[in-house]
Amino acid sequence: MVKINRVKLLKLILLLVLTSTTLFSSISILKKAELKKGELRLTFNQAYKKRAITITTLKNPTRKIFDIKNARLQNSSIGSNLNSIHCSSIRVSQFKRDTVRIVLEVDKSYNCQPYRPMLAYSSYHIPLPKFRSVKKSIYSRKPKKTTRVKQIKYKNIPFIVPAKGTNKNTIVIDAGHGGHDPGAVGGRKREKDLVLQISKKLKKELLKRGYRVYMTRSDDRFLELTQRTKIADKKNAIVFISIHANSVPKRKRNRVNGIETYFLSNAKDAKSQRIAARENRSVLKGAGSKLSKEVIVDSVLNGPKIVESNKLAVVVQSRIMTNVHTMYKDVKSNGVKHAGFYVLAGASRPSILIEVGYISHPKERKRLFQSKYQRLISKGIAEGINIYLNNRKKEIEL
Numbered sequence: 107m108v109k110i111n112r113v114k115l116l117k118l119i120l121l122l123v124l125t126s127t128t129l130f131s132s133i134s135i136l137k138k139a140e141l142k143k144g145e146l147r148l149t150f151n152q153a154y155k156k157r158a159i160t161i162t163t164l165k166n167p168t169r170k171i172f173d174i175k176n177a178r179l180q181n182s183s184i185g186s187n188l189n190s191i192h193c194s195s196i197r198v199s200q201f202k203r204d205t206v207r208i209v210l211e212v213d214k215s216y217n218c219q220p221y222r223p224m225l226a227y228s229s230y231h232i233p234l235p236k237f238r239s240v241k242k243s244i245y246s247r248k249p250k251k252t253t254r255v256k257q258i259k260y261k262n263i264p265f266i267v268p269a270k271g272t273n274k275n276t277i278v279i280d281a282g283h284g285g286h287d288p289g290a291v292g293g294r295k296r297e298k299d300l301v302l303q304i305s306k307k308l309k310k311e312l313l314k315r316g317y318r319v320y321m322t323r324s325d326d327r328f329l330e331l332t333q334r335t336k337i338a339d340k341k342n343a344i345v346f347i348s349i350h351a352n353s354v355p356k357r358k359r360n361r362v363n364g365i366e367t368y369f370l371s372n373a374k375d376a377k378s379q380r381i382a383a384r385e386n387r388s389v390l391k392g393a394g395s396k397l398s399k400e401v402i403v404d405s406v407l408n409g410p411k412i413v414e415s416n417k418l419a420v421v422v423q424s425r426i427m428t429n430v431h432t433m434y435k436d437v438k439s440n441g442v443k444h445a446g447f448y449v450l451a452g453a454s455r456p457s458i459l460i461e462v463g464y465i466s467h468p469k470e471r472k473r474l475f476q477s478k479y480q481r482l483i484s485k486g487i488a489e490g491i492n493i494y495l496n497n498r499k500k501e502i503e504l
């Protein structure tokens with residue numbers, strides 16, 4: 107009898123252990139990420155394991171990385187509205203299939219002490235740094251009716267408090283494709299060569315204007331998506347510019363031409379998605395099978411950068427057109443569009459992708475390979491970046 111009981115007891119314990127492990131190891135869904143009382147507050151659908159969260163620190167700029175294992179974002183808009191005066195930026199993304207990553211760009215002195223509130227097993231609170239900038243007065247003041255408009259405007263600008271030493275005005279230029287990936291081809295001309303030529307001219311234009319410039323590639327080599335965006339992260343670029351050229355199938359080649367600028371967004375309209383698919387084909391090969399499309403799209407949806415990218419795209423497109431029209435009256439503007447280009451994934455800065463023209467269009471192709479034409483395009487892009495950054499500076503200083 108005693109023996110049987112013991113066996114039963116052991117079985118029961120084993121069962122309990124097994125159930126609790128399965129309960130805990132199931133995926134937690136991050137339902138909410140909100141800013142409240144100077145804290146970033148996360149709410150999961152269930153209790154999570156404390157040790158599922160690892161915190162690491164990265165330097166230049168200082169970033170606190172929270173990796174939450176066995177977790178998923180409920181949807182891509184989670185964390186998309188986080189724009190705090192406490193941090194330079196807050197990013198929430200589906201880092202891996204089973205890992206949610208939160209990145210806080212903070213001041214070096216930030217002492218990070220996150221906690222799980224008592225009896226709230228599905229919550230996780232991260233107290234944000236105390237806000238200690240001259241800008242504080244604007245915020246700590248009770249909003250007066252007359253200042254309200256200003257505040258809203260202010261709120262929409264990312265990088266409100268650039269961490270010390272991070273705002274060196276570095277711009278990263280990304281010449282698309284390269285190496286084994288020629289990009290679009292028309293009349294035996296290759297996109298990879300064209301975009302490199304334009305990127306080099308753009309670099310010169312930006313250097314003239316006092317910017318520091320890095321190119322993701324300055325010769326004919328292939329780079330994976332992760333390498334391209336990593337360079338922008340590593341150099342802590344304030345702006346990321348990707349240069350591409352467009353093309354359409356033969357039967358349409360004489361009809362479709364013009365210049366268009368894309369800003370990072372969740373690709374919704376069919377045409378943007380098709381172009382995104384083409385641009386991403388090569389990128390996806392290298393991106394690793396683990397990353398599903400949703401994951402990549404999620405990771406780029408980090409809120410106000412979309413607004414900033416849109417602003418940048420508008421002014422760049424407009425300056426390109428103004429410049430090319432000085433000598434080439436008939437160049438068509440296809441305007442500013444949005445697309446979920448993977449090349450912009452993970453971009454934590456205003457990022458745009460410029461399709462400088464259609465390499466498939468015989469007349470446009472000829473121009474695209476002319477130095478004179480390339481210089482006008484580059485000058486337009488540089489002017490656009492310059493105007494955008496000056497505007498932003500004014501807004502921040504207001």
Ligand SMILES: [Zn+2]
Binds near residue numbers: 351
């Ligand atoms: Zn391309």
